[in-house]
Amino acid sequence: MLPFQPTETYHLWFAVFDWDAFDSYWDNEPYQEALRLWKTGAGPKPSEDMKSGFCREMGLEELDGEDWWFRITRHPAAASKLAEPYNPADIRALERACLRRGIRQANVIWALRNVYPGLQPDLCVSMSYAGLFEFFTDKENLT
Numbered sequence: 001m002l003p004f005q006p007t008e009t010y011h012l013w014f015a016v017f018d019w020d021a022f023d024s025y026w027d028n029e030p031y032q033e034a035l036r037l038w039k040t041g042a043g044p045k046p047s048e049d050m051k052s053g054f055c056r057e058m059g060l061e062e063l064d065g066e067d068w069w070f071r072i073t074r075h076p077a078a079a080s081k082l083a084e085p086y087n088p089a090d091i092r093a094l095e096r097a098c099l100r101r102g103i104r105q106a107n108v109i110w111a112l113r114n115v116y117p118g119l120q121p122d123l124c125v126s127m128s129y130a131g132l133f134e135f136f137t138d139k140e141n142l143t
Contacts, residue, residue, distance in 0.1 A: 006137060007089050007136055007137065008113060008114075008134070008135055009113070009132050009133070009135075010113055010132070010133060010135055011111065011114060011119070011121050011129070011132055012111050012129070012130040012131065012132075012133055013108075013109070013110045013111075013112075013121070013124055013127035013128060013129050013130065014079045014082070014103045014106035014108065014110075014130060015107075015108045015110070015126060015127035016076050016106055016107050016108070017072065017107065017108050019072065019074070022072055022108055024053070025052060025054060025126060026052050026054050026070065028051060028052035028062070030050055031046055031050040031051045032062050034046035034050055035061065035062065053126055054110070054124065054127075057123055057124045057125055058119065058120070058123055058124060059123065060116065060119075063112070066113075067112060067113040067115055068111060068112045068113065069086070069111050070108065070109060070110045070111065071085070071108070071109050072107060073108075074107065076105040076106055076107045077106070077107070078095075078104070078105060079094075079098040079105065079130065080094050080095045082106060082107075082108075082109040083109055083133075086111070086135055087135055087136040087137075088134070088135050089134035089136060090133070090134065093133070094130065094133055097130050097131045097133075098130050101128060101129070101130055101131075102128070103128045103130055106128075108127065111135075
């Protein structure tokens with residue numbers, strides 16, 4: 001039995017991204033800072049164009065840093081290999097889901113905790129959605 005209990009459920013997406021393109025795709029900090037200033041009356045309402053690519057595609061305003069993690073590697077590998085360090089509860093189910101969705105290789109895994117009501121994961125067009133998966137919690141390893 002693994003010492004990582006209990007499990008948490010995450011939406012998973014996979015993709016092949018250029019290193020620099022991925023950095024600009026997921027960085028929502030400029031938008032969130034502008035949104036904070038607007039809410040306090042210290043700045044104009046931020047443009048939707050300031051949102052990260054992921055937030056624009058998914059219709060999200062903000063992402064709490066505790067709700068997501070990702071891994072990017074220089075070279076593509078089997079999608080399940082990218083997930084292994086994060087302790088998936090059922091790696092075989094993850095492999096089967098990736099194969100069903102045509103996800104063979106990736107250099108990016110993006111995980112979002114299942115805490116966003118109404119989320120429509122298939123709206124993401126820049127990455128391939130694999131599904132919802134349980135992970136043994138080990139927050140120290142999440143980056």
